[in-house]
Amino acid sequence: MAQTVTFKVNGVERTVHAAGWEKLLDVLRLHLGLTGTKCGCDDYTCGACVVVVNGKAQRACSFPLKKIEGSQVVTIEGVADGEHLHPIQQALIDAGAVQCGYCIPGIVMELYALLESKPDASRDEILDALDKHMCRCTGYEAILEGALLAQARMRKARAG
Amino acid sequence: MNFVHVGKDATRPDAVAKVTGRSVYLDDICLPGMLQAAILRPEHAHAKIVSIDCSAAETQPGVVAVVTGKGASQLRYGDNIRDLMPMAEFKVRHIGEAVAAVVAEDLHAAKQALKLIRVEYEPLPVYTDALSAMADGAALIHEESGEYWHLPGLGPEPGTNIANHYHLIKGDIQQGFAEADAIVEGDFNYPFGSSAAIEPHGAICVFHPDGRIEIWSSSICPFIVQDEIARAYGRSANQVRVHIPELGGCFGYKSDLTIEQTVAHIASCVPGRPVKWVASRKEDLLSTLLGHGIRTRMKIGARKDGKLTAIDSKVYHATGAYSDTGVHVCIAAGHNATGTYEFPHADLHAYLVYTNTPPIGAYRGYGHQESQLAIERLMDILARKLSMSPFALREKNYLGPGTTTALGEPLHATNGDVRACAEIVRRAVFSGDKPAGGDRYAYGRGFAGVMKSPKGAPHSSKGCYMKFNGDGSVTIAMGGAEVGQGLRTVVQQLAAERLKLPLERVSVYTEIDTGFSPWEWQTIGSMFTIQGGKAVLRAADKMIAMLKRTAAQALRCDEDRLDYDGDFVFLKSDPSQHVPLARLVRGYMYENGMTVGEVVQATSDCRLPRYSGADPATGQGNMGVTYTFGAQGCELKIDKQTGEITVEHFASAFDVGRVINPKQIRGQVAGGVMMGIGASLYEELVFDADGKCKNPHFRKYGFPTIKQAPRKQTIEFVENPGEIGPYGARGIGEHPVVGVAPAILNAIHDAIGVDFFELPIRPADVLAALGSSAEEA
Numbered sequence: 001m002a003q004t005v006t007f008k009v010n011g012v013e014r015t016v017h018a019a020g021w022e023k024l025l026d027v028l029r030l031h032l033g034l035t036g037t038k039c040g041c042d043d044y045t046c047g048a049c050v051v052v053v054n055g056k057a058q059r060a061c062s063f064p065l066k067k068i069e070g071s072q073v074v075t076i077e078g079v080a081d082g083e084h085l086h087p088i089q090q091a092l093i094d095a096g097a098v099q100c101g102y103c104i105p106g107i108v109m110e111l112y113a114l115l116e117s118k119p120d121a122s123r124d125e126i127l128d129a130l131d132k133h134m135c136r137c138t139g140y141e142a143i144l145e146g147a148l149l150a151q152a153r154m155r156k157a158r159a160g
Numbered sequence: 161m162n163f164v165h166v167g168k169d170a171t172r173p174d175a176v177a178k179v180t181g182r183s184v185y186l187d188d189i190c191l192p193g194m195l196q197a198a199i200l201r202p203e204h205a206h207a208k209i210v211s212i213d214c215s216a217a218e219t220q221p222g223v224v225a226v227v228t229g230k231g232a233s234q235l236r237y238g239d240n241i242r243d244l245m246p247m248a249e250f251k252v253r254h255i256g257e258a259v260a261a262v263v264a265e266d267l268h269a270a271k272q273a274l275k276l277i278r279v280e281y282e283p284l285p286v287y288t289d290a291l292s293a294m295a296d297g298a299a300l301i302h303e304e305s306g307e308y309w310h311l312p313g314l315g316p317e318p319g320t321n322i323a324n325h326y327h328l329i330k331g332d333i334q335q336g337f338a339e340a341d342a343i344v345e346g347d348f349n350y351p352f353g354s355s356a357a358i359e360p361h362g363a364i365c366v367f368h369p370d371g372r373i374e375i376w377s378s379s380i381c382p383f384i385v386q387d388e389i390a391r392a393y394g395r396s397a398n399q400v401r402v403h404i405p406e407l408g409g410c411f412g413y414k415s416d417l418t419i420e421q422t423v424a425h426i427a428s429c430v431p432g433r434p435v436k437w438v439a440s441r442k443e444d445l446l447s448t449l450l451g452h453g454i455r456t457r458m459k460i461g462a463r464k465d466g467k468l469t470a471i472d473s474k475v476y477h478a479t480g481a482y483s484d485t486g487v488h489v490c491i492a493a494g495h496n497a498t499g500t501y502e503f504p505h506a507d508l509h510a511y512l513v514y515t516n517t518p519p520i521g522a523y524r525g526y527g528h529q530e531s532q533l534a535i536e537r538l539m540d541i542l543a544r545k546l547s548m549s550p551f552a553l554r555e556k557n558y559l560g561p562g563t564t565t566a567l568g569e570p571l572h573a574t575n576g577d578v579r580a581c582a583e584i585v586r587r588a589v590f591s592g593d594k595p596a597g598g599d600r601y602a603y604g605r606g607f608a609g610v611m612k613s614p615k616g617a618p619h620s621s622k623g624c625y626m627k628f629n630g631d632g633s634v635t636i637a638m639g640g641a642e643v644g645q646g647l648r649t650v651v652q653q654l655a656a657e658r659l660k661l662p663l664e665r666v667s668v669y670t671e672i673d674t675g676f677s678p679w680e681w682q683t684i685g686s687m688f689t690i691q692g693g694k695a696v697l698r699a700a701d702k703m704i705a706m707l708k709r710t711a712a713q714a715l716r717c718d719e720d721r722l723d724y725d726g727d728f729v730f731l732k733s734d735p736s737q738h739v740p741l742a743r744l745v746r747g748y749m750y751e752n753g754m755t756v757g758e759v760v761q762a763t764s765d766c767r768l769p770r771y772s773g774a775d776p777a778t779g780q781g782n783m784g785v786t787y788t789f790g791a792q793g794c795e796l797k798i799d800k801q802t803g804e805i806t807v808e809h810f811a812s813a814f815d816v817g818r819v820i821n822p823k824q825i826r827g828q829v830a831g832g833v834m835m836g837i838g839a840s841l842y843e844e845l846v847f848d849a850d851g852k853c854k855n856p857h858f859r860k861y862g863f864p865t866i867k868q869a870p871r872k873q874t875i876e877f878v879e880n881p882g883e884i885g886p887y888g889a890r891g892i893g894e895h896p897v898v899g900v901a902p903a904i905l906n907a908i909h910d911a912i913g914v915d916f917f918e919l920p921i922r923p924a925d926v927l928a929a930l931g932s933s934a935e936e937a
Contacts, residue, residue, distance in 0.1 A: 019268065034181075038187075048358055076181030089180065100410075101408065102185065127866060130866045136835070137409055137827070139869060
């Protein structure tokens with residue numbers, strides 16, 4: 001069964017005619033050319049495909065299209081403000097959390113959903129969020145450091 | 161030496177592209193007219209193929225072609241032992257093998273049609289373990305193994321499942337054990353695992369109508385792909401062009417040929433149209449290359465005073481259905497079994513055995529962690545038997561200046577100092593008392609030395625092409641695969657250092673293209689900083705010499721009167737006599753337009769000095785050349801009620817010769833330690849007696865997440881410069897995984913008094929061991 005859905009991606013309204021088997025990940029990558037969102041597994045575990053749907057981090061690989069109608073989706077392509085990186089992106093770079101980069105879009109979006117809605121998230125809440133993501137390169141040390149650095153900078157910007 | 165860039169935290173040049181989702185990985189590439197392939201995998205791990213019926217699949221909507229392995233036996237490939245095939249033809253040998261493929265206009269159509277292919281099999285006996293496959297009377301997995309082309313000194317033993325047998329002899333093993341006052345032995349197992357990069361393998365291939373073949377692949381060996389595809393399809397190498405886009409991690413299993421011949425075989429059936437295939441995670445685990453599968457039976461002896469006398473080690477390597485990519489892993493496990501210790505007498509065997517499991521290939525550490533699990537555990541067990549401290553026992557036997565390795569290579573101070581590393585780890589983890597455990601928890605501390613040398617082809621080299629742009633900035637192309645390890649940053653820092661330029665005036669390549677990139681054998685063995693970095697310095701030095709040659713003409717003096725400072729070439733005796741860089745890089749132009757001097761661009765490469773193969777009689781040779789020594793240790797907590805193990809503190813110290821980028825090198829070590837913790841406590845691909853994998857998905861594989869990371873990591877470096885790498889640097893990429901398992905298993909013994917010999921150690925294993933030790937008490 002073909003599906004037609006209309007939703008906003010990174011602030012722009014799009015209408016997509018998709019095949020019945022396609023998930024949000026297929027729509028983003030194959031129909032809209034938004035290839036920054038990655039696929040790393042086949043059982044909804046690795047977190048590389050996480051995008052933000054209506055403010056919540058969601059795995060695009062298993063997200064059904066019928067739930068996307070009328071929603072607001074933010075992908076990795078929509079996080080930076082033009083040439084200016086989002087503080088989460090900059091903090092991950094500064095902490096040395098970027099190696100191969102394949103898990104990074106999902107991690108950026110996970111932290112974006114968390115820190116934009118809950119700037120004072122506890123360390124445990126940040127750990128719970130990051131625990132949904134697999135990274136083979138870093139051993140997670142720099143990712144946690146980057147997340148905490150991003151939170152500190154975002155708080156400071158808000159206060160300032 | 162006063163450095164401007166070396167030793168500083170330069171930011172990786174690809175960081176912004178990666179955090180904004182702009183980096184292009186293999187699966188992000190879409191070519192005009194591109195088709196998608198899906199591959200059928202067998203129902204049996206070892207079976208004759210009686211028949212394949214593709215008729216129903218061929219007529220499905222969207223299907224362009226159905227491909228089988230007909231003729232694939234004529235397309236055997238491999239660098240070492242040519243036993244690989246792009247697709248099964250007369251029989252299947254493992255559960256992840258390609259049996260047939262559907263090429264369709266979209267992936268969904270290809271997958272749907274795949275379900276309609278009917279294959280009739282005649283099952284054969286299945287072996288998943290090296291010892292059972294070696295047993296007398298075992299059915300042959302490769303009946304024709306005696307006919308396979310192989311490198312001299314390697315090769316199968318026809319009529320058996322042994323694909324290679326490596327044997328190293330140093331001294332007289334019988335004399336060695338006769339001199340021993342204490343002998344300890346053990347049977348260790350490092351089970352199957354996956355490199356498990358988050359980006360799965362994938363490739364795109366097109367057979368162009370004019371005879372050219374073009375490939376895009378998630379590979380770290382584009383030039384091997386180029387040569388082997390050219391050979392397989394009767395092209396000259398210049399007709400095969402290989403592109404490597406951004407790579408989402410490697411950790412070993414994207415080296416050597418993995419999936420490219422299979423995708424090429426499929427694409428050859430639909431000439432003119434690009435065909436893309438990307439592995440599902442299940443296929444990435446079972447249909448590319450596995451890691452480990454190594455059993456080590458080891459016996460060591462020492463005098464009363466702790467001086468080691470002899471080592472007898474036998475590595476049994478379940479290399480899987482094909483041996484080409486496993487053979488050097490096995491040899492490395494063989495001759496590196498001594499770890500960081502000098503043995504006057506050594507007898508080291510390494511048996512590479514065909515099994516009905518997916519083929520083994522490179523995995524970060526390349527054979528070292530598997531057999532060094534054995535030696536580092538036995539050193540602790542020997543220390544107990546001799547009533548010595550494990551540190552004192554190791555101290556008496558460390559390799560270092562004045563000693564020789566099992567390979568017969570003499571070591572020098574420039575090879576690094578394991579003692580200094582051990583002391584850092586000892587202070588970090590072992591000073592002060594362990595926390596009191598109480599009824600619920602037990603704490604333990606463990607230590608392991610680490611030694612690793614590269615394992616590559618003796619002719620392995622890394623090329624560099626460097627040019628000045630018109631404004632005096634620099635652009636560099638190399639063939640080294642950036643897999644996340646940060647080699648682009650290293651290239652940029654080293655070139656900027658040597659050419660005395662700011663980082664932003666040095667740009668580094670982002671893709672590899674065999675049509676344009678300098679040749680590199682493949683990016684393996686933690687060798688890029690050493691070889692590639694040295695090639696960068698060599699090219700930079702050539703360019704500086706060229707600048708001076710041209711400036712000598714402009715300034716009418718001898719070249720050796722000149723110096724270079726990044727902005728000008730100037731007369732040393734009178735710096736006011738100078739020429740700006742931009743007026744030299746494309747030749748020096750006089751006022752009338754006449755121009756003299758070379759365009760300033762240079763090529764270079766670097767291989768290891770006197771790297772060799774093994775002596776057929778002794779198994780010895782210059783097969784290490786450059787070593788990195790180190791030490792690792794940990795403190796862990798065991799929950800005696802649940803069996804859960806938490807790594808509270810993990811410490812690593814390596815003598816890397818020279819730290820090029822502190823942040824990146826820390827990231828390498830932290831990531832390597834995590835992989836080692838995964839292998840020690842969580843990860844294993846389990847095959848049942850029929851050769852079927854019981855857990856071919858991440859959820860059940862045991863991939864560690866952030867909550868399994870050590871609570872604290874100490875990571876330090878010793879810098880005794882080496883003679884081979886740039887500014888004394890040595891390799892570090894793989895080394896951090898090597899000592900993790902023995903450090904953890906030694907710590908488990910320290911905590912609960914139980915010796916483990918097989919990985920991974922799961923809570924149930926701890927509880928079972930605690931239960932049985934309680935019964936014994």
